[in-house]
Amino acid sequence: MGAGIELEDVICDFGSFRAVDRVNVTVKEGEFFSFLGPSGCGKTTILRMISGFTDPTGGVIRIGGKDMKGTRPNQRPTALIFQNLALFPLMSVADNIAFGLSVRGVDKSKCRTRADELLKLVDLPGAGDKLVSQLSGGQKQRVAIARALAVEPAVMLLDEPLSALDLKLRQHMRAELRSIQKRTGVTFIYITHDQGEALAMSDRVGVMSHGQLQQVADPREIYNQPTNGFVASFVGENNIFAGKLGAVSNGIAAFSTPHGQFRARLADGVARDETLKLYVRPEYTILSPDPGAENSLPVRVTEVSFEGNFISVHAISDSGANVAAEIRNDGAVTVPAVGATLHATFAAESAALLPDETRA
Amino acid sequence: MSELLRRYGPGLTLIFVLLTAFWLLMLVILPNITLFEASFRPYLPVTEIGGPRDVYSLNNYAKFLNNAVPASYFGIDVQIPVHLKTFLATVTYSGVVTIVCFLLSYPLAYYLAKVVNPKSLPTLILLLSIPLWVSEALRAFAWYIILTFNGPLNAVLVGLGVLEAPVRWQNGVMTPYDGIMIGLTYTYVLFMLFPIYGAIQSLDRNQIEAAEDLGARWWQIHWRVVLPHSRPGIASGCVMVFMLSAGSLLVPTVLPSTSSNWFTETIRQWMLESQDWNTGAAYSFLYILLCSVVVMVVMWLFRVKLNEIAK
Ligand SMILES: Nc1ncnc2c1ncn2[C@@H]1O[C@H](COP(=O)(O)OP(=O)(O)OP(=O)(O)O)[C@@H](O)[C@H]1O
Numbered sequence: 001m002g003a004g005i006e007l008e009d010v011i012c013d014f015g016s017f018r019a020v021d022r023v024n025v026t027v028k029e030g031e032f033f034s035f036l037g038p039s040g041c042g043k044t045t046i047l048r049m050i051s052g053f054t055d056p057t058g059g060v061i062r063i064g065g066k067d068m069k070g071t072r073p074n075q076r077p078t079a080l081i082f083q084n085l086a087l088f089p090l091m092s093v094a095d096n097i098a099f100g101l102s103v104r105g106v107d108k109s110k111c112r113t114r115a116d117e118l119l120k121l122v123d124l125p126g127a128g129d130k131l132v133s134q135l136s137g138g139q140k141q142r143v144a145i146a147r148a149l150a151v152e153p154a155v156m157l158l159d160e161p162l163s164a165l166d167l168k169l170r171q172h173m174r175a176e177l178r179s180i181q182k183r184t185g186v187t188f189i190y191i192t193h194d195q196g197e198a199l200a201m202s203d204r205v206g207v208m209s210h211g212q213l214q215q216v217a218d219p220r221e222i223y224n225q226p227t228n229g230f231v232a233s234f235v236g237e238n239n240i241f242a243g244k245l246g247a248v249s250n251g252i253a254a255f256s257t258p259h260g261q262f263r264a265r266l267a268d269g270v271a272r273d274e275t276l277k278l279y280v281r282p283e284y285t286i287l288s289p290d291p292g293a294e295n296s297l298p299v300r301v302t303e304v305s306f307e308g309n310f311i312s313v314h315a316i317s318d319s320g321a322n323v324a325a326e327i328r329n330d331g332a333v334t335v336p337a338v339g340a341t342l343h344a345t346f347a348a349e350s351a352a353l354l355p356d357e358t359r360a
Numbered sequence: 361m362s363e364l365l366r367r368y369g370p371g372l373t374l375i376f377v378l379l380t381a382f383w384l385l386m387l388v389i390l391p392n393i394t395l396f397e398a399s400f401r402p403y404l405p406v407t408e409i410g411g412p413r414d415v416y417s418l419n420n421y422a423k424f425l426n427n428a429v430p431a432s433y434f435g436i437d438v439q440i441p442v443h444l445k446t447f448l449a450t451v452t453y454s455g456v457v458t459i460v461c462f463l464l465s466y467p468l469a470y471y472l473a474k475v476v477n478p479k480s481l482p483t484l485i486l487l488l489s490i491p492l493w494v495s496e497a498l499r500a501f502a503w504y505i506i507l508t509f510n511g512p513l514n515a516v517l518v519g520l521g522v523l524e525a526p527v528r529w530q531n532g533v534m535t536p537y538d539g540i541m542i543g544l545t546y547t548y549v550l551f552m553l554f555p556i557y558g559a560i561q562s563l564d565r566n567q568i569e570a571a572e573d574l575g576a577r578w579w580q581i582h583w584r585v586v587l588p589h590s591r592p593g594i595a596s597g598c599v600m601v602f603m604l605s606a607g608s609l610l611v612p613t614v615l616p617s618t619s620s621n622w623f624t625e626t627i628r629q630w631m632l633e634s635q636d637w638n639t640g641a642a643y644s645f646l647y648i649l650l651c652s653v654v655v656m657v658v659m660w661l662f663r664v665k666l667n668e669i670a671k
């Protein structure tokens with residue numbers, strides 16, 4: 001069964017460089033939690049601190065309510081799946097999986113039985129006697145998961161485990177990981193820089209930048225109600241307009257930009273200062289021949305690309321603003337021609353005024 | 361070959377090929393063939409060479425089994441040919457030297473490869489290889505001085521109160537071969553260190569961390585992950601140190617005790633003291649053969665394959 005994890009003001013410094021900066025988050029027991037962020041933002045460092053390979057410079061890490069300070073990795077109820085998997089190449093698949101058991105003194109035949117059970121769980125029955133080098137990428141992945149599950153960890157820590165796989169396999173393994181997590185009830189902490197992966201798999205996502213946690217929420221909230229500009233633009237695409245805040249009523253604010261007057265949502269907690277920008281996603285941006293009642297911008301189409309399920313259109317306004325729009329392909333849609341002059345419009349409710357990322 | 365031709369043209373290529381051929385043929389193959397041939401012929405006065413008594417036989421090799429002397433192995437007294445006794449002692453103590461070198465090298469190699477800050481690594485390696493700059497003879501004589509009765513080792517140990525009276529190290533404290541073993545270990549330990557260092561160096565650090573993460577203790581990590589990975593390095597280090605020790609002539613002559621006999625000295629006696637190059641050659645080939653057999657048997661025992669070592 002899983003265990004909860006609390007990170008309290010966790011800091012990690014490498015020399016004068018702060019890799020992880022006062023991270024506070026509570027992961028519930030049995031939860032699938034992802035850390036999402038660009039390369040170098042400190043994701044791996046957080047994982048290494050939870051598993052015990054790196055000592056935090058400050059703050060407290062609790063697993064199952066117990067402070068982990070001074071507890072060696074081999075004493076923690078965590079199992080880490082490395083980015084490169086780190087399977088033992090000189091051992092058979094079964095010996096790899098049973099490694100954690102055999103170092104605990106479990107006898108050979110029991111180890112083998114358990115390894116075979118786990119191979120069944122990860123959908124690789126009968127592969128026990130193979131060598132690691134004889135497996136495909138996806139199969140190695142499963143062996144790594146089985147090896148980690150063998151020690152019955154309360155927490156599984158996964159460091160971008162799918163990044164080396166091709167697209168099809170990655171999508172398949174996403175579902176697989178998710179179902180293994182549901183079946184075993186183990187807490188999963190998953191690291192990725194792929195937003196699609198994080199949104200599709202997780203119960204909750206923590207978005208990171210420069211060592212700081214920007215927002216923690218469930219995937220829908222992360223996508224629909226990002227709390228700042230970094231989260232909005234890291235997770236999904238946006239049309240962004242800088243401007244000045246005007247009058248606010250009923251959560252909708254007037255916003256004047258060099259490209260015109262707009263109206264957009266302004267969430268309650270947002271500080272009303274000059275760092276605010278307007279963010280609206282391409283799929284909420286409509287291109288039509290007629291100007292709308294509000295939030296309307298005359299544009300000229302510069303680029304049209306057919307993506308299959310949608311059509312991506314890039315346009316530029318007379319005032320020089322780049323606007324992207326996505327049109328869903330329902331089979332009967334009219335594709336705008338390059339050079340056509342249209343009006344880009346969006347509903348005030350689908351646009352948000354957000355501050356820049358929080359930097360302490 | 362075509363690469364050589366393309367780069368240096370036919371003239372230089374011909375010179376390269378001829379030089380290599382000269383080196384192989386004249387300096388390696390011919391002398392060895394000559395000695396090999398000589399080893400089957402009797403040692404005769406010059407006038408009789410080519411005469412009726414100059415026929416091929418295995419007599420020179422058979423001398424290895426002459427002259428039984430008393431010896432004691434594992435508390436059992438036996439009569440054993442004197443040269444066989446020397447051979448067994450040489451192989452045994454070369455084996456001990458190999459094991460000691462391994463025990464010294466493995467922790468150091470691990471420390472250098474995985475623990476030490478990579479920035480200070482070049483300095484450390486340089487410091488370690490300083491002894492290699494000094495000639496083997498000087499190193500052996502240095503140990504001769506250290507170990508003499510009035511030497512610094514006794515002075516320090518007596519001065520510290522570890523010993524009550526100076527010890528005759530060169531006569532051997534545990535075995536008559538102590539001095540030789542110390543000298544050989546010191547001379548050849550780096551030949552063990554570097555291959556093992558290379559092997560451990562190539563081990564992915566994540567493998568070590570994965571083992572620890574799965575609950576392995578430090579000795580389990582070494583036994584199950586680091587040692588198996590470094591087997592090829594250990595094997596080539598062991599073969600090198602063993603063969604170099606068994607083939608060393610200098611150290612056993614500089615650091616002997618009154619009752620130590622190294623097989624290379626026996627060969628030297630045949631060749632230089634008895635002037636019997638025929639028997640000396642026979643002993644040399646026999647020695648190479650027997651040492652190779654020992655290495656093969658040990659490799660077979662530890663299930664090491666030849667191609668692993670070559671890596
Ligand atoms: N041992 C270390 N010493 C010094 N700096 C380090 C060390 N480990 C990580 N860093 C730095 O800390 C920052 C965060 O590193 P981390 O590996 O956590 O990033 P990440 O989010 O996992 O990135 P990626 O997606 O590329 O794996 C990086 O800028 C990195 O250079």
Ligand SMILES: [Mg+2]
Pocket residue numbers: 043044045159
């Ligand atoms: Mg990383």
